[in-house]
Amino acid sequence: MSSTDAAPAAGFAETVVRWQRASGRHGLPWQGTRDPYRIWLSEIMLQQTQVATVVDYYLRFLARFPDLRTLAAASQDEVMPYWAGLGYYARARNLHRCAREICERLGGAFPRRAEDIAQLPGIGRSTAAAIAAFAYGERAPIMDGNVKRVFTRYFGIYGNPAARAVELQLWDTAQAMLDAADASLDMGAYTQGLMDLGAGCCTRGKPACTLCPLAGGCYARINAKQHELPAPKPRKQAEERQCAMLILEQDGCVLLEQRPSSGIWGGLWCLPQYDDAQAMRAACRSQGTDPGPAQRMAALSHTFTHFKLHIEPWLLRGAAPRLRQPAPGQAWTPVAALADTALPAPVRKLLCGLYPTDGLL
DNA sequence: GAGTCGTGGGC
DNA sequence: TGCCCAAGACT
Secondary structure (H helix, E strand, O other): OOOOOOOOOOOHHHHHHHHHHHHOOOOOOOOOOOOHHHHHHHHHHOOOOOHHHHHHHHHHHHHHOOOHHHHHHOOHHHHHHHOOOOOOOHHHHHHHHHHHHHHHHOOOOOOOOHHHHOOOOOOOHHHHHHHHHHHHOOOOOOOOHHHHHHHHHHHOOOOOOOOHHHHHHHHHHHHHHHHOOOOOOOHHHHHHHHHHHHHHHOOOOOOOHHHOOOHHHOHHHHHOOHHHOOOOOOOOOOEEEEEEEEEEEEOOEEEEEEOOOOOOOOOOEEOOEEOOHHHHHHHHHHOOOOOOOOEEOOOEEEEOOOEEEEEEEEEEEOOOOOOOOOOOOEEEEEHHHHHHOOOOHHHHHHHHHHOHHHOOO
Protein backbone atom coordinates (compact mmCIF):
# COMPACT_ATOMS: atom_id res chain seq x y z
CA MET A 1 0.00 0.00 0.00
CA SER A 2 1.39 3.38 -0.96
CA SER A 3 0.50 6.76 -2.32
CA THR A 4 3.00 6.89 -5.13
CA ASP A 5 0.49 8.57 -7.40
CA ALA A 6 -0.05 11.46 -5.02
CA ALA A 7 3.56 12.61 -4.60
CA PRO A 8 4.87 14.83 -7.40
CA ALA A 9 7.68 13.44 -9.53
CA ALA A 10 8.19 16.45 -11.76
CA GLY A 11 11.21 18.45 -10.67
CA PHE A 12 12.12 15.92 -7.97
CA ALA A 13 15.68 15.31 -9.17
CA GLU A 14 16.34 18.96 -10.04
CA THR A 15 15.17 19.99 -6.56
CA VAL A 16 17.58 17.53 -4.99
CA VAL A 17 20.46 18.81 -7.14
CA ARG A 18 19.80 22.47 -6.27
CA TRP A 19 19.64 21.64 -2.59
CA GLN A 20 22.80 19.55 -2.75
CA ARG A 21 24.77 22.38 -4.32
CA ALA A 22 23.59 24.86 -1.72
CA SER A 23 23.34 22.76 1.44
CA GLY A 24 24.83 19.31 0.82
CA ARG A 25 28.21 17.92 1.88
CA HIS A 26 31.18 18.96 -0.24
CA GLY A 27 34.40 18.54 1.72
CA LEU A 28 34.56 14.78 2.24
CA PRO A 29 37.92 13.22 1.30
CA TRP A 30 36.47 11.12 -1.53
CA GLN A 31 34.62 14.02 -3.12
CA GLY A 32 36.06 16.26 -5.82
CA THR A 33 37.59 13.37 -7.75
CA ARG A 34 36.45 11.19 -10.64
CA ASP A 35 39.10 8.58 -9.97
CA PRO A 36 37.10 5.34 -9.93
CA TYR A 37 39.62 3.73 -7.57
CA ARG A 38 39.10 6.35 -4.89
CA ILE A 39 35.35 6.39 -5.39
CA TRP A 40 35.17 2.60 -5.31
CA LEU A 41 37.26 2.42 -2.12
CA SER A 42 35.04 4.97 -0.39
CA GLU A 43 31.82 3.25 -1.44
CA ILE A 44 33.01 -0.10 -0.11
CA MET A 45 34.12 1.39 3.20
CA LEU A 46 30.83 3.25 3.50
CA GLN A 47 28.71 0.10 3.18
CA GLN A 48 26.80 -0.13 6.48
CA THR A 49 29.33 2.24 8.01
CA GLN A 50 28.90 5.86 8.99
CA VAL A 51 30.83 8.66 7.30
CA ALA A 52 32.53 9.83 10.50
CA THR A 53 33.92 6.36 11.10
CA VAL A 54 35.20 5.92 7.56
CA VAL A 55 37.18 9.16 7.10
CA ASP A 56 40.31 8.14 9.04
CA TYR A 57 40.36 4.60 7.63
CA TYR A 58 39.96 5.96 4.11
CA LEU A 59 42.85 8.41 4.37
CA ARG A 60 45.13 5.85 5.96
CA PHE A 61 44.27 3.19 3.40
CA LEU A 62 44.72 5.57 0.48
CA ALA A 63 48.09 6.77 1.74
CA ARG A 64 49.34 3.16 1.82
CA PHE A 65 47.55 1.96 -1.33
CA PRO A 66 47.23 5.06 -3.54
CA ASP A 67 46.08 3.26 -6.68
CA LEU A 68 44.74 0.02 -8.09
CA ARG A 69 48.14 -1.38 -9.00
CA THR A 70 49.60 -0.80 -5.55
CA LEU A 71 46.66 -2.58 -3.98
CA ALA A 72 46.83 -5.47 -6.43
CA ALA A 73 50.55 -5.89 -5.81
CA ALA A 74 50.09 -6.15 -2.05
CA SER A 75 49.29 -9.36 -0.21
CA GLN A 76 46.06 -9.78 1.73
CA ASP A 77 48.06 -9.84 4.95
CA GLU A 78 49.40 -6.39 4.10
CA VAL A 79 45.89 -5.08 3.46
CA MET A 80 43.97 -6.43 6.46
CA PRO A 81 45.66 -4.26 9.14
CA TYR A 82 44.31 -1.21 7.31
CA TRP A 83 40.77 -2.57 7.63
CA ALA A 84 41.02 -3.91 11.20
CA GLY A 85 38.39 -2.28 13.41
CA LEU A 86 36.17 -1.23 10.53
CA GLY A 87 34.14 -4.44 10.48
CA TYR A 88 32.67 -6.60 7.72
CA TYR A 89 36.08 -7.95 6.76
CA ALA A 90 34.80 -9.73 3.68
CA ARG A 91 34.71 -6.23 2.17
CA ALA A 92 38.49 -5.97 2.44
CA ARG A 93 39.07 -9.45 1.04
CA ASN A 94 36.74 -8.74 -1.87
CA LEU A 95 38.35 -5.35 -2.45
CA HIS A 96 41.76 -6.93 -2.73
CA ARG A 97 40.52 -9.78 -4.92
CA CYS A 98 38.74 -7.23 -7.09
CA ALA A 99 41.92 -5.15 -7.55
CA ARG A 100 43.80 -8.22 -8.72
CA GLU A 101 41.05 -9.25 -11.11
CA ILE A 102 40.94 -5.82 -12.70
CA CYS A 103 44.70 -5.66 -13.07
CA GLU A 104 45.12 -9.21 -14.36
CA ARG A 105 42.00 -9.69 -16.46
CA LEU A 106 40.97 -6.17 -17.46
CA GLY A 107 44.39 -4.66 -17.99
CA GLY A 108 44.04 -2.38 -14.99
CA ALA A 109 41.06 -0.50 -16.45
CA PHE A 110 38.12 -0.10 -14.07
CA PRO A 111 34.87 -1.07 -15.86
CA ARG A 112 32.77 1.94 -16.84
CA ARG A 113 29.19 0.71 -16.93
CA ALA A 114 27.23 0.10 -13.74
CA GLU A 115 26.06 -3.22 -15.12
CA ASP A 116 29.69 -4.37 -15.52
CA ILE A 117 30.84 -2.87 -12.24
CA ALA A 118 28.14 -4.87 -10.44
CA GLN A 119 29.75 -8.10 -11.63
CA LEU A 120 32.81 -7.47 -9.45
CA PRO A 121 33.05 -9.15 -6.04
CA GLY A 122 31.59 -7.13 -3.16
CA ILE A 123 29.77 -4.71 -5.46
CA GLY A 124 26.00 -4.94 -5.72
CA ARG A 125 23.53 -2.90 -7.73
CA SER A 126 23.56 0.15 -5.47
CA THR A 127 27.32 0.42 -4.99
CA ALA A 128 27.86 -0.12 -8.72
CA ALA A 129 25.42 2.68 -9.52
CA ALA A 130 27.09 5.04 -7.06
CA ILE A 131 30.53 4.42 -8.59
CA ALA A 132 29.19 4.81 -12.14
CA ALA A 133 27.35 8.02 -11.21
CA PHE A 134 30.27 9.67 -9.44
CA ALA A 135 33.04 8.54 -11.79
CA TYR A 136 31.27 8.57 -15.15
CA GLY A 137 27.96 10.40 -14.68
CA GLU A 138 25.87 7.36 -15.58
CA ARG A 139 22.15 7.70 -14.90
CA ALA A 140 21.79 4.70 -12.62
CA PRO A 141 19.82 4.91 -9.36
CA ILE A 142 21.25 3.98 -5.96
CA MET A 143 19.22 2.46 -3.12
CA ASP A 144 20.89 2.64 0.26
CA GLY A 145 19.55 3.30 3.73
CA ASN A 146 19.38 7.05 3.13
CA VAL A 147 17.47 6.77 -0.11
CA LYS A 148 15.10 4.22 1.38
CA ARG A 149 14.24 6.68 4.15
CA VAL A 150 13.70 9.56 1.75
CA PHE A 151 11.64 7.54 -0.73
CA THR A 152 9.46 5.63 1.72
CA ARG A 153 8.53 8.91 3.38
CA TYR A 154 8.17 11.07 0.29
CA PHE A 155 6.09 8.51 -1.60
CA GLY A 156 4.40 6.90 1.41
CA ILE A 157 5.76 3.41 0.79
CA TYR A 158 4.81 1.11 3.67
CA GLY A 159 6.11 -2.37 4.46
CA ASN A 160 9.57 -3.66 5.35
CA PRO A 161 11.96 -1.96 2.91
CA ALA A 162 14.11 -5.11 2.90
CA ALA A 163 11.21 -7.25 1.68
CA ARG A 164 11.39 -8.24 -1.96
CA ALA A 165 8.26 -6.52 -3.20
CA VAL A 166 8.93 -3.27 -1.34
CA GLU A 167 12.53 -3.17 -2.43
CA LEU A 168 11.46 -3.65 -6.03
CA GLN A 169 8.96 -0.80 -5.72
CA LEU A 170 11.70 1.43 -4.31
CA TRP A 171 14.05 0.65 -7.20
CA ASP A 172 11.28 1.26 -9.73
CA THR A 173 10.44 4.57 -8.08
CA ALA A 174 14.09 5.61 -8.09
CA GLN A 175 14.37 4.75 -11.77
CA ALA A 176 11.16 6.67 -12.51
CA MET A 177 12.62 9.81 -10.90
CA LEU A 178 15.61 9.54 -13.24
CA ASP A 179 13.39 8.97 -16.25
CA ALA A 180 11.45 12.10 -15.36
CA ALA A 181 14.56 14.25 -14.96
CA ASP A 182 16.15 16.60 -17.49
CA ALA A 183 18.76 15.09 -19.79
CA SER A 184 21.27 17.54 -18.36
CA LEU A 185 20.86 16.24 -14.80
CA ASP A 186 24.10 16.27 -12.80
CA MET A 187 24.17 12.66 -11.64
CA GLY A 188 26.99 13.23 -9.16
CA ALA A 189 25.12 16.01 -7.41
CA TYR A 190 21.82 14.12 -7.53
CA THR A 191 23.26 10.92 -6.10
CA GLN A 192 25.16 12.81 -3.43
CA GLY A 193 22.08 14.95 -2.71
CA LEU A 194 19.86 11.97 -1.99
CA MET A 195 22.38 10.63 0.51
CA ASP A 196 22.93 14.04 2.07
CA LEU A 197 19.19 14.49 2.49
CA GLY A 198 18.92 11.12 4.21
CA ALA A 199 21.91 11.80 6.45
CA GLY A 200 21.16 15.43 7.29
CA CYS A 201 17.42 16.14 6.96
CA CYS A 202 15.52 12.92 6.59
CA THR A 203 17.02 11.24 9.63
CA ARG A 204 15.38 8.38 11.47
CA GLY A 205 14.73 9.99 14.85
CA LYS A 206 13.87 13.64 14.38
CA PRO A 207 13.70 14.52 10.70
CA ALA A 208 14.42 18.19 9.99
CA CYS A 209 11.51 18.68 7.64
CA THR A 210 11.72 22.47 7.89
CA LEU A 211 15.11 22.27 6.15
CA CYS A 212 14.02 19.74 3.53
CA PRO A 213 13.51 20.92 -0.06
CA LEU A 214 11.10 18.04 -0.67
CA ALA A 215 8.83 18.80 2.30
CA GLY A 216 6.14 20.38 0.12
CA GLY A 217 5.38 17.15 -1.70
CA CYS A 218 6.32 14.66 1.02
CA TYR A 219 3.62 12.12 1.97
CA ALA A 220 4.99 11.59 5.49
CA ARG A 221 5.35 15.32 6.15
CA ILE A 222 1.88 16.15 4.89
CA ASN A 223 0.23 13.31 6.82
CA ALA A 224 2.47 13.48 9.92
CA LYS A 225 3.71 9.91 9.39
CA GLN A 226 7.45 10.58 9.65
CA HIS A 227 7.79 8.22 12.60
CA GLU A 228 5.93 5.35 10.93
CA LEU A 229 8.21 5.36 7.88
CA PRO A 230 10.28 3.57 6.93
CA ALA A 231 8.54 0.58 8.54
CA PRO A 232 10.84 -1.04 11.15
CA LYS A 233 12.31 -4.40 10.25
CA PRO A 234 11.18 -7.35 12.34
CA ARG A 235 13.99 -8.53 14.59
CA LYS A 236 14.37 -11.64 16.69
CA GLN A 237 16.10 -11.63 20.02
CA ALA A 238 19.88 -11.68 19.86
CA GLU A 239 21.52 -14.92 20.94
CA GLU A 240 24.15 -14.87 23.71
CA ARG A 241 27.41 -16.80 23.45
CA GLN A 242 30.35 -17.32 25.78
CA CYS A 243 34.01 -17.98 25.16
CA ALA A 244 37.40 -17.94 26.86
CA MET A 245 40.39 -16.19 25.31
CA LEU A 246 43.97 -16.95 26.27
CA ILE A 247 46.68 -14.33 26.42
CA LEU A 248 49.83 -16.42 26.37
CA GLU A 249 52.75 -14.08 26.84
CA GLN A 250 56.40 -15.01 26.71
CA ASP A 251 59.62 -13.14 25.96
CA GLY A 252 57.69 -10.00 25.02
CA CYS A 253 55.51 -11.90 22.56
CA VAL A 254 51.83 -12.87 22.51
CA LEU A 255 50.48 -15.98 20.81
CA LEU A 256 47.93 -15.11 18.11
CA GLU A 257 46.07 -17.24 15.60
CA GLN A 258 44.60 -16.29 12.28
CA ARG A 259 40.87 -16.83 11.75
CA PRO A 260 39.65 -18.73 8.70
CA SER A 261 38.58 -16.47 5.86
CA SER A 262 34.92 -17.41 6.26
CA GLY A 263 32.94 -16.62 9.37
CA ILE A 264 33.33 -13.99 12.02
CA TRP A 265 36.50 -11.87 11.94
CA GLY A 266 37.61 -13.68 8.76
CA GLY A 267 41.33 -13.31 8.09
CA LEU A 268 42.02 -11.36 11.27
CA TRP A 269 44.41 -12.35 14.04
CA CYS A 270 42.80 -13.33 17.35
CA LEU A 271 43.77 -14.68 20.70
CA PRO A 272 43.35 -18.46 20.97
CA GLN A 273 39.64 -18.89 21.69
CA TYR A 274 37.85 -21.71 23.50
CA ASP A 275 34.30 -22.58 24.50
CA ASP A 276 35.19 -22.22 28.19
CA ALA A 277 38.07 -22.21 30.67
CA GLN A 278 38.08 -26.00 30.91
CA ALA A 279 38.59 -26.39 27.18
CA MET A 280 41.34 -23.78 27.36
CA ARG A 281 43.20 -25.68 30.10
CA ALA A 282 42.90 -28.95 28.20
CA ALA A 283 44.34 -27.32 25.08
CA CYS A 284 47.23 -25.87 27.08
CA ARG A 285 48.12 -29.23 28.59
CA SER A 286 47.99 -30.97 25.24
CA GLN A 287 50.59 -28.47 24.00
CA GLY A 288 52.83 -28.98 27.00
CA THR A 289 51.91 -25.73 28.74
CA ASP A 290 50.82 -25.76 32.38
CA PRO A 291 47.61 -23.69 32.63
CA GLY A 292 47.82 -23.62 36.43
CA PRO A 293 49.23 -20.09 36.88
CA ALA A 294 46.73 -18.53 34.45
CA GLN A 295 45.01 -15.48 35.93
CA ARG A 296 41.43 -14.65 35.15
CA MET A 297 40.98 -11.07 33.95
CA ALA A 298 37.97 -8.78 33.89
CA ALA A 299 35.30 -10.07 31.52
CA LEU A 300 34.13 -8.05 28.55
CA SER A 301 31.27 -8.45 26.16
CA HIS A 302 30.98 -7.53 22.54
CA THR A 303 27.73 -7.02 20.66
CA PHE A 304 27.42 -8.07 17.05
CA THR A 305 24.44 -7.52 14.81
CA HIS A 306 23.00 -10.95 15.50
CA PHE A 307 24.53 -12.10 18.78
CA LYS A 308 26.30 -10.99 21.92
CA LEU A 309 29.64 -12.52 22.87
CA HIS A 310 30.77 -12.71 26.50
CA ILE A 311 34.53 -13.02 26.68
CA GLU A 312 36.40 -14.46 29.65
CA PRO A 313 40.07 -13.53 29.22
CA TRP A 314 42.88 -15.47 30.88
CA LEU A 315 46.44 -14.25 31.20
CA LEU A 316 49.31 -16.74 31.30
CA ARG A 317 52.80 -15.30 31.48
CA GLY A 318 55.29 -18.01 30.62
CA ALA A 319 58.31 -18.66 32.78
CA ALA A 320 60.10 -20.86 30.29
CA PRO A 321 63.06 -19.18 28.58
CA ARG A 322 62.10 -20.21 25.08
CA LEU A 323 58.97 -19.83 22.93
CA ARG A 324 57.10 -23.05 22.28
CA GLN A 325 56.59 -24.10 18.70
CA PRO A 326 53.39 -22.42 17.49
CA ALA A 327 50.67 -24.68 16.09
CA PRO A 328 49.72 -24.25 12.42
CA GLY A 329 47.95 -20.92 11.91
CA GLN A 330 49.47 -19.51 15.08
CA ALA A 331 52.25 -16.96 15.46
CA TRP A 332 54.21 -15.40 18.29
CA THR A 333 53.73 -11.68 17.86
CA PRO A 334 55.97 -9.12 19.57
CA VAL A 335 53.94 -6.75 21.71
CA ALA A 336 55.50 -3.86 19.81
CA ALA A 337 54.06 -5.27 16.56
CA LEU A 338 50.46 -5.46 17.80
CA ALA A 339 49.75 -1.95 16.55
CA ASP A 340 50.33 -3.14 12.97
CA THR A 341 48.42 -6.40 13.39
CA ALA A 342 44.89 -6.92 12.07
CA LEU A 343 43.06 -7.43 15.38
CA PRO A 344 39.28 -7.35 15.92
CA ALA A 345 38.03 -4.51 18.11
CA PRO A 346 37.49 -6.43 21.39
CA VAL A 347 40.89 -8.15 21.12
CA ARG A 348 42.54 -4.80 20.53
CA LYS A 349 40.70 -3.36 23.49
CA LEU A 350 41.79 -6.23 25.69
CA LEU A 351 45.45 -5.97 24.70
CA CYS A 352 45.38 -2.18 24.96
CA GLY A 353 44.41 -2.56 28.60
CA LEU A 354 47.30 -4.95 29.14
CA TYR A 355 50.02 -3.10 27.21
CA PRO A 356 48.91 0.54 27.46
CA THR A 357 52.26 2.08 26.56
CA ASP A 358 52.67 0.35 23.25
CA GLY A 359 50.73 2.76 21.13
CA LEU A 360 47.95 0.54 19.88
CA LEU A 361 45.37 2.31 17.76
C1' DG B 1 13.29 -15.25 2.22
C1' DA B 2 16.16 -15.56 6.01
C1' DG B 3 20.96 -15.57 8.00
C1' DT B 4 25.52 -13.98 8.15
C1' DC B 5 28.79 -10.47 8.60
C1' DG B 6 31.46 -5.68 12.86
C1' DT B 7 31.62 -1.69 14.98
C1' DG B 8 30.34 2.68 16.86
C1' DG B 9 27.02 6.40 17.54
C1' DG B 10 22.57 8.28 18.90
C1' DC B 11 18.75 8.38 21.75
C1' DT C 1 21.31 0.43 29.92
C1' DG C 2 19.44 -1.60 25.61
C1' DC C 3 17.93 -1.02 21.04
C1' DC C 4 18.19 0.65 16.36
C1' DC C 5 20.78 1.20 12.52
C1' DA C 6 24.50 3.06 9.25
C1' DA C 7 26.68 5.09 1.48
C1' DG C 8 24.79 -3.53 1.56
C1' DA C 9 26.42 -7.89 -0.36
C1' DC C 10 26.51 -12.65 -0.32
C1' DT C 11 24.86 -17.44 0.67
